[in-house]
Amino acid sequence: MRFRDRAILVTGASRGIGAAIAKAFAAEGGTVIVNYRQDAEAAEGIAARCRAAGGEALAIAADVTSEEAVAAMAERIGEEVGRLDVVVNNAFAPYRFDPDRRARFPDVPWSAYERQFEGAVRATYHVCRAMLPLLGRSSSASIVNLASDLVTRPSIPYHDYTTAKAALVGFSRNLAAELGPRGIRVNCVAPGLVSPTEASAATKEEVREMLIAQTPLRRLATPEDVAGPVLFLAGPDGAFVTGQVLHVDGGLVMA
Amino acid sequence: MTTFAGHLPGLDREDVSWRRVSYESWGETAEIALPDLTEAQARALCRHVRENARARLKRMDVARIVAAIDGASERLLDRTHPLRREAERMLPVVTGYDRETVRLGLTSYLKTFQRPQLLRFLAEDFADPGMLDGFRPARKGGFVRASGPDLLLHVWAGNVPALSLWSLVCGLLVKAGTVGKLASAEPLTAGWFAGLVAEIDPEIGECLAIVWWKGGEEAGEAAFLAEADTVMAYGGNATLAALRAKIPVTTRFLPHGHRIGFGLVAREALDSRRAMALARLAAKDVVRYEQQGCYSPQMIFVERGGGVAPGEFARYLAHELAALAHRHPRRTLSSGEGASVAAWRGAQEMRATGDAAVLLGAPEDPFSVVHLDAATPLAPTGLNRTLALVSVDSLDEVPALVAPHRAFLQTAAIAAAPAALFRLAESLASVGVSRLAAFGAMASPEPGWHHDGRFSLLDLVTMTEIDQAAEAAAEGFAPYVD
The missing domain is CATH 3.40.605.10 (Aldehyde Dehydrogenase; Chain A, domain 1)
Known part of the structure; x- marks a missing residue:
């Protein structure tokens, strides 16, 4: 029970990777704030599964790209949970990983980059700022941001998405440098293609097989694969690790 | 509803x-x-x-x-x-x-x-x-x-x-x-x-x-x-x-x-690059429909003398089965199915005590692969991702090893050079095999087959x-x- 009496915020936790991370924290006794944007029913379902797994859970709706919504969420966490030890920035702007129909560079408008920056960097920026006061009171505070192995190896050039994730890696390292002296650690987990998730549903078999063929462990990541390394970086086992990017892609990227 | x-x-x-x-x-x-x-x-x-x-x-x-x-x-x-x-x-x-x-x-x-x-x-x-x-x-x-x-x-x-x-x-x-x-x-x-x-x-x-x-x-x-x-x-x-x-x-x-499918892997298919790709294709054939279809392999005969030894190939195959289980989890087995897997594993464990066999995959794993180092006649496995891999000095030994099951033969997958393919096809046809498939395609017969x-x-x-x-x-x- 590595996270008993610890409170963990997971953004975008109503489905996919976020949901798996939330459940994994709950299974270690944590109190999980299941943040979601729209699907209240799904989020409540994940909260229920967190409780069933042995943790506490609270579902809070908030669009993490909105400063006001995030501030309101921080206030609610302060009132209802009273503490915050871990923030997992998992939410990202809706994106369809469809290698066959991805926009090629001349067709990617600047607005697409902006949208991904909003979803990746701006959301993380707002969440980190709003949660810092709560995190500052914890003796073992940690932030884990979800990046992508595409930053190091753009197997499919999703220009806007990957550029935003690259910026998130830079953002995280800077934050790690600044917050280290305050005892707050900041790391990234960089998964490869994760399946099954809604976002990856359009990725065709051929591409999956191409990635698998080049992956030493011979399969794609599952949402549950991502959860373990997130817990490692967030918890006591990762107490002396900060500013790192941990690739979770079966060895596709070795860095 | x-x-x-x-x-x-x-x-x-x-x-x-x-x-x-x-x-x-x-x-x-x-x-x-x-x-x-x-x-x-x-x-x-x-x-x-x-x-x-x-x-x-x-x-x-x-x-x-x-x-x-x-x-x-x-x-x-x-x-x-x-x-x-x-x-x-x-x-x-x-x-x-x-x-x-x-x-x-x-x-x-x-x-x-x-x-x-x-x-x-x-x-x-x-x-x-x-x-x-x-x-x-x-x-x-x-x-x-x-x-x-x-x-x-x-x-x-x-x-x-x-x-x-x-x-x-x-x-x-x-x-x-x-x-x-x-x-x-x-x-x-x-x-x-x-x-x-x-x-x-x-x-x-x-x-x-x-x-x-x-x-x-x-x-x-x-x-x-x-x-x-x-x-x-x-x-x-x-x-x-x-x-x-x-x-x-x-x-x-x-x-x-009912039918028993099997496979043949020639030494030329077992170099450092192709052995791994082949292991994946064979694993897919095993996983597809949990060997319930008549096409799936239950035994694979592997020729000695390639860059990758049969025992190593068995390990690659076992890992591919483990990897595939993440994407295609094995269905829940009925008590009868569970018992036949356990019985088959039990029989392999008996063999394994004498050094003649290596059993890969724990009882709780959703697959089992046994590597048999001696030429062994074709035999049904426990199904549901249980596979036997048999070392042979030459694939030409295989027709005799499968012949006793003539009435149950249909599909055999083969990875071999063209000359061996046609030579083996002749002798396999004579013992009752009616379809030679590529690994990875055993469960997908061609239209008009x-x-x-x-x-x-x-x-x-x-x-x-x-x-x-x-x-x-x-x-x-x-x-x-x-």
Whole structure:
């Protein structure tokens, strides 16, 4: 029970990777704030599964790209949970990983980059700022941001998405440098293609097989694969690790 | 919500008694209502199908039937079509196979029932498929016509999704009035397909019924068995023997029994690069439908002397099985299935104590691979991802090792250079192997293949010939005779 009496915020936790991370924290006794944007029913379902797994859970709706919504969420966490030890920035702007129909560079408008920056960097920026006061009171505070192995190896050039994730890696390292002296650690987990998730549903078999063929462990990541390394970086086992990017892609990227 | 199975032209749902069966897998449940016809209803349905087939189906051009089957396949290939969505949702719950297996399997299977592939089916068996539509000149002289049975009964078995479509389509292509008996373990796809055909071409829909009866239950079964002109049946030898005993001697009986698949890997396929790719393909063949289909490998013979030794290849294969289980989790095994896996593992462990075997995969893992270092005759495994890998000095030893199972042989996968492929094909053919496949494609036979070495369409038809002499004689009676 590595996270008993610890409170963990997971953004975008109503489905996919976020949901798996939330459940994994709950299974270690944590109190999980299941943040979601729209699907209240799904989020409540994940909260229920967190409780069933042995943790506490609270579902809070908030669009993490909105400063006001995030501030309101921080206030609610302060009132209802009273503490915050871990923030997992998992939410990202809706994106369809469809290698066959991805926009090629001349067709990617600047607005697409902006949208991904909003979803990746701006959301993380707002969440980190709003949660810092709560995190500052914890003796073992940690932030884990979800990046992508595409930053190091753009197997499919999703220009806007990957550029935003690259910026998130830079953002995280800077934050790690600044917050280290305050005892707050900041790391990234960089998964490869994760399946099954809604976002990856359009990725065709051929591409999956191409990635698998080049992956030493011979399969794609599952949402549950991502959860373990997130817990490692967030918890006591990762107490002396900060500013790192941990690739979770079966060895596709070795860095 | 209850899903009603089957397709019963001429019968009202209200007049039929339905047997409700619950299915449960992956944390979900489904209730399916299976039609339980009285003997009178069964006879009336057979008459309806037979009469409509005579009046309508037999008078249609094959091209029209091809168009209807193509249309039904097209709809089920469309992932946004409501029935396709229903199939992707229900079949994992009913059959226990994981969603991805069902989704990929449906697409790969339905692809083979599109118009170009159907034309290939026809061309494979008929030099001139026009003989299904009328008398055509025969090469030997005279004329010839092929006619399917008025009433063809399919008795399906097993839980492989959509497997019933294979024989269903063959029957329709030869214009057979068709009654199909659903397998309780996959009672959905044939009814859906029949419904789509009926929607596209209502006249064909009247010549086609999808029914169910409880295996061995006399009332409904006897009526269907008595009415059919031809019975095509699937299942184990005991089931087939019981069925054969109940069928009138004048009825054609076409049984398709259980099979044991196996593979052969030549040393030239075992270099540092290709061995791993091959292990993945072989693992896919094992995982696809949990070795329940007749095509899947249960034993793979691996030649010594390649860059990768057979024992190492076994380890690669075991890891690929472990990796594939993340995407395609093994379905929950029944207690009987679990017991046969455990019994097989137990037998391998006995062998392993003597150093002659290495068992890979723990009891809790969803797969087991045993590597047997001595040439071992083909033997069935415990199924559900249990595989034996046998070292041999030369693949030429394999035909003798599989020959004792002649009656159960069908598909063998082979990875070897062309000269070895053809040399081994000759000797494997002589011991009863009827299909040599590539690894990774064992469960996807090509359109127009010869199931169990037989002619899928030709076996169903009767040829009617007009002798050359009869034609010549007729000339003598013509009004224009000089």
